[in-house]
Amino acid sequence: MNTLAGLALRLGKMLLQAAAIVVLVFLLARVVPGDTVDVLATQGDLTDAQQQVMRHELGLDRSIGAQLLAWSSAALAGDFGESIRFRRPVAGMLATALPTTLRFAGMSFVVGLVIAFGLAVMAATSGSRRTTALIDAVNIWSIAFPTFCVGVLGILVFSVWLGWLPVLGSMVLPVLIVGIDSAGQIVKPLYEELREATAAAHVRTARAKGLHPLRVVVVHLLPTALPIALTLSGLVLAGLVAGTLTMEVLFGLPGMGSLLLNAIHGRDYPVIQATIVVIAVALVVINALTDILHRLIDPRVTA
Amino acid sequence: MTAAPLLVVRDLSVLAPHGALVRDVAFEVAHGRTLALVGESGSGKSLTALATMGLLPPGLEVGPGTRATFEGAPLALGDEPAMRALRGRRIAMVFQDPMSCLNPFLRIGAQIAEALQRAGLRGATARRQRTLALLGEVELADPAYARRYPHELSGGQQQRVMIAMALAGSPDLLVADEPTSALDTSVQAEVTRLLLRLQDSRGMAMLFITHDLALARTLADEIAVMRTGEIVEAGPAARVLSAPRLAYTERLVSARRILLSAPATERPGSDEPVLAVEGLAVDYPGKGLFGKPLRALAGASFTLARGRTLGLLGESGSGKSTLAAAIVGLRRPAEGRIRLPGCTLTAERPTIPQALRRRCQLVFQNPAGALNPRLTIERLAGEPMRLAGMSRAESRDRVADAIAAVGLDPALLGRYPHQISGGQRQRVCIARALLCEPDLLVCDEAVSALDATVQVQILMLLRRLQQERGFAMLFVGHDPDVVGWIADEVLVMHRGRIVDRCAARDLGADDRHEHTRCLLAARPDRLAA
Numbered sequence: 001m002n003t004l005a006g007l008a009l010r011l012g013k014m015l016l017q018a019a020a021i022v023v024l025v026f027l028l029a030r031v032v033p034g035d036t037v038d039v040l041a042t043q044g045d046l047t048d049a050q051q052q053v054m055r056h057e058l059g060l061d062r063s064i065g066a067q068l069l070a071w072s073s074a075a076l077a078g079d080f081g082e083s084i085r086f087r088r089p090v091a092g093m094l095a096t097a098l099p100t101t102l103r104f105a106g107m108s109f110v111v112g113l114v115i116a117f118g119l120a121v122m123a124a125t126s127g128s129r130r131t132t133a134l135i136d137a138v139n140i141w142s143i144a145f146p147t148f149c150v151g152v153l154g155i156l157v158f159s160v161w162l163g164w165l166p167v168l169g170s171m172v173l174p175v176l177i178v179g180i181d182s183a184g185q186i187v188k189p190l191y192e193e194l195r196e197a198t199a200a201a202h203v204r205t206a207r208a209k210g211l212h213p214l215r216v217v218v219v220h221l222l223p224t225a226l227p228i229a230l231t232l233s234g235l236v237l238a239g240l241v242a243g244t245l246t247m248e249v250l251f252g253l254p255g256m257g258s259l260l261l262n263a264i265h266g267r268d269y270p271v272i273q274a275t276i277v278v279i280a281v282a283l284v285v286i287n288a289l290t291d292i293l294h295r296l297i298d299p300r301v302t303a
Numbered sequence: 304m305t306a307a308p309l310l311v312v313r314d315l316s317v318l319a320p321h322g323a324l325v326r327d328v329a330f331e332v333a334h335g336r337t338l339a340l341v342g343e344s345g346s347g348k349s350l351t352a353l354a355t356m357g358l359l360p361p362g363l364e365v366g367p368g369t370r371a372t373f374e375g376a377p378l379a380l381g382d383e384p385a386m387r388a389l390r391g392r393r394i395a396m397v398f399q400d401p402m403s404c405l406n407p408f409l410r411i412g413a414q415i416a417e418a419l420q421r422a423g424l425r426g427a428t429a430r431r432q433r434t435l436a437l438l439g440e441v442e443l444a445d446p447a448y449a450r451r452y453p454h455e456l457s458g459g460q461q462q463r464v465m466i467a468m469a470l471a472g473s474p475d476l477l478v479a480d481e482p483t484s485a486l487d488t489s490v491q492a493e494v495t496r497l498l499l500r501l502q503d504s505r506g507m508a509m510l511f512i513t514h515d516l517a518l519a520r521t522l523a524d525e526i527a528v529m530r531t532g533e534i535v536e537a538g539p540a541a542r543v544l545s546a547p548r549l550a551y552t553e554r555l556v557s558a559r560r561i562l563l564s565a566p567a568t569e570r571p572g573s574d575e576p577v578l579a580v581e582g583l584a585v586d587y588p589g590k591g592l593f594g595k596p597l598r599a600l601a602g603a604s605f606t607l608a609r610g611r612t613l614g615l616l617g618e619s620g621s622g623k624s625t626l627a628a629a630i631v632g633l634r635r636p637a638e639g640r641i642r643l644p645g646c647t648l649t650a651e652r653p654t655i656p657q658a659l660r661r662r663c664q665l666v667f668q669n670p671a672g673a674l675n676p677r678l679t680i681e682r683l684a685g686e687p688m689r690l691a692g693m694s695r696a697e698s699r700d701r702v703a704d705a706i707a708a709v710g711l712d713p714a715l716l717g718r719y720p721h722q723i724s725g726g727q728r729q730r731v732c733i734a735r736a737l738l739c740e741p742d743l744l745v746c747d748e749a750v751s752a753l754d755a756t757v758q759v760q761i762l763m764l765l766r767r768l769q770q771e772r773g774f775a776m777l778f779v780g781h782d783p784d785v786v787g788w789i790a791d792e793v794l795v796m797h798r799g800r801i802v803d804r805c806a807a808r809d810l811g812a813d814d815r816h817e818h819t820r821c822l823l824a825a826r827p828d829r830l831a832a
């Protein structure tokens with residue numbers, strides 16, 4: 001009962017956060033001087049009267065509150081308006097871009113977690129110097145080299161010089177680069193946590209029971225580090241949402257990043273607005289999911 | 304009766320990178336008999352136990368000259384696969400702090416079933432039945448216990464679960480490392496009785512590690528006394544305890560005896576009250592969003608005069624620490640008032656004004672946690688001086704005086720807390736409190752974390768300092784001997800209420816409250832009876 005109440009509370013908080021983001025994004029787009037019609041007017045010749053008509057058609061002459069209400073009720077129904085540049089429904093554009101980004105981010109996430117957990121568990125249980133050195137290397141790599149720099153170099157080496165991969169459209173290189181980068185962000189704290197957990201009294205109890213070392217790691221050691229691991233994974237996932245955007249542009253993947261960049265170039269406000277809202281809401285949902293999973297995993301967290 | 308030796312250990316040494324922590328330890332445990340390893344903390348008795356299990360912490364290893372046999376067969380204590388084959392089947396272990404020794408993420412039943420599976424019991428149903436049987440054997444008969452998580456059990460219940468888990472493989476030898484030290488006195492008694500009964504019914508041998516000689520007397524057939532990594536004296540329990548050969552053993556044995564022969568000298572107390580508590584109640588916030596607040600303390604009223612000591616006696620959860628915390632302004636009273644020199648604490652004004660805080664000082668249970676590990680002893684003890692705006696030179700002199708007054712060598716002033724012993728750390732905490740020249744010293748379980756010999760030293764120190772300086776003292780504790788020895792008057796607490804109050808010398812009287820008698824009956828030296 002208590003768990004359910006806590007769950008409901010967390011979901012309520014998530015909805016509030018999402019609503020706040022929608023309002024904020026909407027207002028930001030309106031704070032920028034000049035609206036869509038001004039942008040179009042600079043490109044073609046539009047008389048004042050024509051501009052007025054367009055504003056009326058687009059609903060830009062109404063109050064901000066009314067616009068917000070109209071936009072969000074339509075968005076809830078899956079209607080994000082029409083792209084000004086392409087004269088196509090934004091929802092459809094999102095629907096074609098989203099799967100690419102999800103695939104890219106998901107694969108990078110898995111690669112990152114496998115690398116991070118693999119190295120951390122190996123180092124914590126064996127105490128091998130070589131593995132801890134590798135952990136440091138991956139960690140420094142992710143701090144020192146931004147993904148887009150590594151991306152450019154990667155294209156140069158693997159696509160231009162060696163010719164192993166196509167320059168555009170292949171996911172192999174970006175997934176590896178973003179995956180290693182994500183692993184580097186979490187592997188160090190994960191390792192510290194696991195190393196501490198190996199000295200935990202209940203892990204010693206598990207060994208005193210004569211359990212197989214593998215069982216000690218999987219059943220008794222890993223769950224101890226799980227709350228931290230979960231929090232870290234949440235952070236990585238959040239970081240991925242931003243990280244994949246630049247890489248999509250660099251590697252020519254037709255995802256949300258490319259969509260957003262093109263929209264920004266063309267001042268395509270409905271598209272910008274919708275993309276940012278989708279990304280932000282995804283972040284809020286990830287955050288809430290991490291919290292909820294944390295509750296489910298650790299029986300001591302009740303409220 | 305001479306039983307065949309089950310475990311024989313010869314020339315055991317435990318090596319750390321900088322030297323040996325245990326040297327040339329030799330002992331044997333016979334079938335069905337109990338060997339108690341006793342000694343002060345740091346004497347190497349726990350390391351000896353862990354080495355016997357092959358569970359030494361990383362960085363430590365068993366020395367090359369070590370020899371051991373188990374049931375006559377050679378046993379390589381440093382060989383992990385060989386030791387793992389024995390653990391959980393032939394040898395099992397129970398540790399000190401049961402809360403942290405159980406996996407917080409798994410239900411009790413799953414943790415015991417896992418040990419059964421390891422012991423070779425096939426089939427989930429069989430394991431479930433056996434789990435319930437084991438829980439019944441440790442007196443947790445209700446099947447509901449199997450579905451609980453460790454944090455839903457009390458400390459005593461957790462330790463019973465640990466014992467059930469150790470019994471899963473029907474071991475020949477149970478290694479018990481201070482299994483009752485973290486428990487309340489009465490729970491300690493229950494767990495000790497349980498261990499005795501189980502050992503008897505199963506014919507198990509036991510290697511029992513303790514710093515409590517009274518407990519060793521109750522449990523052990525043989526006793527080996529350890530000091531700085533070596534066994535200095537060994538023999539039949541009765542002989543070692545009644546006629547110790549070494550002064551060190553004598554000190555261990557007599558530590559409790561001093562407390563039992565309390566010199567109930569009347570001390571020159573005055574009538575001037577330093578502390579008056581009137582109808583005090585304290586609430587803890589309830590669980591969840593709409594939970595009702597939990598009343599941890601209700602209807603507490605008493606006074607404490609200058610130069611006198613009031614003892615607060617009770618088990619964990621009885622509200623005694625809550626009461627102490629409210630008195631020094633760390634907990635908001637829900638009802639009632641606390642009168643201190645210069646101020647009165649109520650629900651509306653629950654904290655002591657900054658300027659008056661020095662007059663009310665607190666000494667905690669765990670001195671390691673009460674001292675900042677990154678400051679030297681001099682800085683730590685001198686903190687109150689610096690707050691009072693005293694010059695460095697003056698502060699240094701005062702600190703040196705206070706350090707000498709608590710019986711510490713001034714050479715320790717430049718050290719850090721981890722470089723001194725637990726008893727020395729508690730002396731630093733007391734020196735720090737005294738430098739504030741308090742009217743009231745509140746000691747919350749101030750000696751519970753210390754060895755019996757050190758306990759007595761600290762208690763004597765507190766008593767001497769009180770006679771010299773005349774502060775009033777509120778002494779919180781769970782050990783009737785300790786509280787009865789230091790206090791003039793004792794309040795007995797139970798479930799948030801003061802259930803009994805009497806002069807300390809009358810604590811053992813027959814007409815006391817039922818709960819008081821209960822606490823006194825659970826003392827380790829009364830268990831044998």
